[in-house]
Amino acid sequence: MSNTAPETRSATATDAVAESYVTQLAALDPILATDLGLAGHDHRLPDLSPSGIAERAELHRATLGELEAIEPEDEVDRITHAAMRERLGLQLELFDAGELHRELNIIYSPVQTLREVFDLMPTATAQDWENIAQRLSAIPEALAGYRESLELARERGHVAARRQVEACRLQALELAEADSSFFTSFTAEAEPGGEEPAEELTAALTEGAAAAREAYRMLALHLEELAADAPEKDGVGKERYALWSRFFLGATVDLEETYEWGLAELDRIIAEQEATAAELYGEGTGVREAMDRLDADPARKLEGTEALREWMQATSDEAIEALAGSRFDIPEPVRRLECLIAPTQSGGIYYTGPSADFSRPGRMWWSVPSSVTEFSTWREKTTVYHEGVPGHHLQVGQTVYRSGLLNSWRRMACWVSGHGEGWALYAERLMADLGFLDDPGDRMGMLDGQRLRAARVVLDIGVHLGKPMPQRWSQWGTGTWDQPKAWKFLQANANMDEDFLAFELNRYLGWPGQAPSYKVGQRLWEEFRDAAEADATRRGENFDLSAFHRRALDVGSVGLDVLREALR
Template identity: 55%
Template sequence: MTVTTETPSRASSRIDAVANEYYDQLLRLHPEFATMLGLEGRESEYADYSPAGRAADAEAARQALDALEGLEPVDAVDAVTLDALRERLGLELEIHATGITELNNLASPAQSIRSIFDLMPTETVEQWQHVSTRLANLPEALGGYTTSLRTSRDAGQVPARRQVETVIGQCREYAAEDGYFEQLAQNASPAEGTLPAELQVDLTTNARIAAEAYGTFADVLETDLLPHAPDRDAVGREYYQLMSRYFLGATVDLEETYAWGIAELTRIIRQQQEVAQAVRPGASVAEAKEILNSDPERTLHGTDALRTWMQDLSDTALKALQDVHFDIPAPMDRIECMIAPTQEGGVYYTGPSDDFSRPGRMWWSVPAGEEDFTTWAETTTVYHEGVPGHHLQIATQTRLKDTLNNWRRNVSFTSGHAEGWALYAEQLMLELGFLSDPGDHLGMLDMQRMRAARVVFDLGVHLELDLPADWDAELMGAGAPGQTWDPELGYAFLSQHLDISPGQLNFEFIRYLGWPGQAPSYKIGQRLWEEIRAERQRREGEDFDLKAFHTEALAVGSVGLDTLRNALLG
C-alpha cells in the first residue's frame, strides 16, 4: 500500500529568493530546461548556443553570486543553499573562463539539441505542433553552437580529433534519409487520432530541415574543426583538476585517488574470484561468466523482453523497499522503463516532470544488432538507475517543493553525488540481500570493477601518469611497471576489465577520453558517500538508524560532496 506523506514546509528566505531568481533566469535562457521539467510555455524554442548565449549564462551566475553577498542563512536548509550556490556557480565561471566549447560523443550540445525531442510530450496534436516548430528552429541552435566551436578554435581550444570524428559520424546518422528525424516524422501518432494533413506535411518538412542541418553541421566539423583538432586525447592536469572538482563538488588528491583506484580494483577482482566459486567450485571468473551466459533462464531475447524485465524488476524492488528501508511516498512510487530511440549504447535515467505527470524514466540505448541480454549482468544496473538509485534520489528532491527552493530541486546537480549514490545503492542492495544470487552478485562486482577501472584509466591517461612499480600485470592485464599511460594502453586495459560488447566498449572508451573527470566521479563519489555514512555511524553508535540517514541525506538534494559532508557531519 502506498503511503502519502506531507513534506515539511518552511518560510522562503532571502537566499531562497536569490536561488529562485537564478532558476527563473535559467528557464528564460534555456527553454529545453523547461521541457525537461515538463513546464509549458516555450516548448518549441532553443537556447542560444552562440558565444553571446554562453556569456549570458556566465553573467547570470555572476549576478546571483553578487546578490548573495552579505546574506546570512536563517536555518540549516539555507546554509546548504548558500554553500551549494557559491560552489556550483563559482565553478561555472571558472569553466567559462577556459574558453572551451564542449564537443564529445555523449554530453555536448551536438547530442542534446537532438535528444530534447525524446522528452517532449506527443499525446496531442498541439504537442506535435510544438515538435514540428522546434524542428524548424533546430538549424539556428546548431548554427549558434557552430559559432561557439569556431570561436574556441580561433582561441586555440579544439576538441581532440577522436571526438570530432565520432561526432561527425553521429551527426551523419542523424541526417540520414532513414535516420532519427525521418523516423520521428513517420511515426507521429497522437493519442487522440491522426495528425491533420497540413501538420503532417509541416512535420515531415521540418524533420527534413533538421536532418539537413545536422548534415551541414557534420560538414562544418569536417572542414572547419577537424584539420585543427589535436591527436592528443589527454587534457592535462590543470583542466582535469578543474573538471574533477566540477563533477565531484569536492577537491581530491589526484595521485592518492589514482593509487586508491588501483587498490580498489585489486580488491574487487579478488572478491569476484571468491564469488565465482559459488557459481561453480573451481571456476575462474571467466568460466563463471560463461556458465551464467549459457543459462537460458538468465537470458532475454529482444528489446521487448528487456523492457518488460526492467519494469518488473524495478516495480518489485520499489515495493520491497517502500516503507521498510526507504520512504517512498506517492507520486515517487512510479518509474517507467523505456527502450531509447537511439542506438548509441548506455543506460540512463531522466527525472520526472515538476508535477510528476511525466514519471521518472530509465532508458536503455541498445546498439544496433544487439538482441540478447543477460539478466545476471544487468540486475545491478536496474537498481543503479531506478530504485534505490537515481530514481529515489532525483524524485525526492523534485518532490520537496515546500522545503527546497526551485534551484535546489531542479538545477543543483553533481555527478559525484548522483552517481556516487547510485553505486552506493548497488552496494546497499547487496547488503540488504537483493543480490544474494551468486550470478547477480558477480554482475554487481563486474559493474563495480568497471567503475574502479575507470578511475585508474581516466587519471592515468589524462594526467599521463606512470604505472606503479608494483603493478600486477597478471591481475590487471595490460601494462608494465613504470610504463606511461596512453590511449592505446588504456583501451587494452579497459578491454580487460569492462565485460561489455565491442560496440559498448568503443563508446565508453571515447566517452572517457572526451569527458575528463566524469567517469571516475561514480566510484570516487561512492567512496565519499560511504565515508560520510561511516562517520555518522561512528558518531551515533547504537542510535544510528540507516533508514533515517537515507531520508535525511536524500532530502539534502544533489549538492557537491563537500557541501553534503558539511550538511550531514557539520
C-alpha cells in the first residue's frame, strides 16, 4: 500500500461495462450515489415501489448479459467478471425470491436508510440545503412506493416477523413526532455559509421536514395494519437463510459445520478470557468480576459523548501515526478519519467511506442511546481499530485510492459484509498480535468483542434454522432456539448495556445471516492467510505477511469465494 502515486492501467471493455453500471445504478438509487459521493443525485430518492425494484433488477440482468459478450483482458478483468457475476447474480436471486419487496428490519431497510442518507449530505452552502429540502420533499413518494412493495409482499404471504414490524413502527413514529423528529432538529440547524438561511430556503426546509414527518406517520399506520399478518416466529428457515448467508459472505459455507465451529470457537474465547482475568487480578478471578473491576477503574472511564468522541479521535490518530510507514505505508488521503457521534440514538456503531475524491473523509459514527452516558476505554479500543485503521477505514480507503487500477464498481460500489467485516475482526486480532493490545484490560475488550461475534454465529444460525439448544447452554430451557433463550444466551456472552444488547438481538432476528458474516469472514480471512503461508513454505520462501495484506486488500471488497480464487 504505497504512499506514492497508485498503480495505473488502461481501461478495458470490462471496465467500461462496470463504469456504465455504476452510472446507471446511481441514477436508479440516489441514496447509493450519495453514499459513494457521486454528484448530481443528492436531491432525489430511489423508487422503492415494485416497478422501481424491477427496474434495478433489469439493470443487473442487462449488465450480466453485456459481460458475457466480453473476454477479460487481464487478471483485474477476470476478477471483475467473477465478482460481478457473483454480486449481480445474487441480487437477481433475491429479486426472484421476493426478498427485495419484503425488506423490513430495525437496522437496514428503507425505514432507516431514507433517514440516514441525510447524515452523509454536505451542508456547507445554500445549494446543499436546497438539495436537502428537495430530498425531504421526496420522502412521501419514496415511502408510498415502499408501502406498495410491502403490500405486494403481503399478498405473496411474505411479511416480516411481528417483532420487526412493531419495532419499525416505533422508529417511524419517533421520526413522525414534530418535537422529537430528526427532521425537525436537522432542518432547524441550517446555516449555509455560517449564516441564517434565506426566507425562501427556510420555508422549503420547514415544508420538507413536515412532509417527511407526515410520510413516516403514514408508514407507522401502515405497519400497524401489516402487523395483523406478521408471523410471531422470528426464524426464516434454512432456504431463506442460506440465500442471505451467501449474500453477506460472498461464499457458500456448510451451515451445520459452521454452527458447530461457532460453539467450539465460543468455548476457546471464554478460556482465553478466563486466563486474561487471572492475569489482571489473580487466580480465581471470574471474567465478569474482572470486567466489573475494569469498569470501575477511573483511569479507564469516559464521561459523556464529547469525551467519547475526543478519545475515539485521539486513539484513531495514534494508530494511524504508529502504523503508517512502519507496519503499513498508508496513502496520505487515507490518513484522515473523522470520529463522530451520530445524530440518532439506536445503539449502532458504523463506518462510512470517503467520497471518490476524498473531499468527504471516511467517518466512524457512534449512535449512543440517550440512557448511556458512561463509556469504558478498555471495551472500545478494539472497536476503534475495527472501524478505523487497520480495519474498515484502511480497507475501504485503500480501495478508493486505487482509482488508476480498479474501476469505480470495484473501488466503491461493491461491498461484501463477510469480506469487510471479516477483515475488520481480523484487524482486531492483528493489532493484538502487533502489541497494541498488550494491556490485559484492552485485550479483554478485544476478547469481549470476539466472544459476542462467536456467540451470534451460534445464535443466528440456531434461531433461524430452528436448531435445538446446545447442552452446554441449556440452563435456560431445552427445545429449539427462540427469542427468550437467545436473550439469556446473549446476556451470558455479551457484557454491554442492555439497551445496546436489546437492539443487537432484534438486529440478528430481523437480518438473517448478516451478524455471523463478521466472525465467519474472519475465519475465512485467516484460512486464506494460512494457505498463503503454507504455500510459501512449500516453495522454500519466507512468508511476508505485509505483502499478503497488500495483495489481498488491493483486490478490493469482493465475495470471499472470489477472493479465495484471486489469491491463488
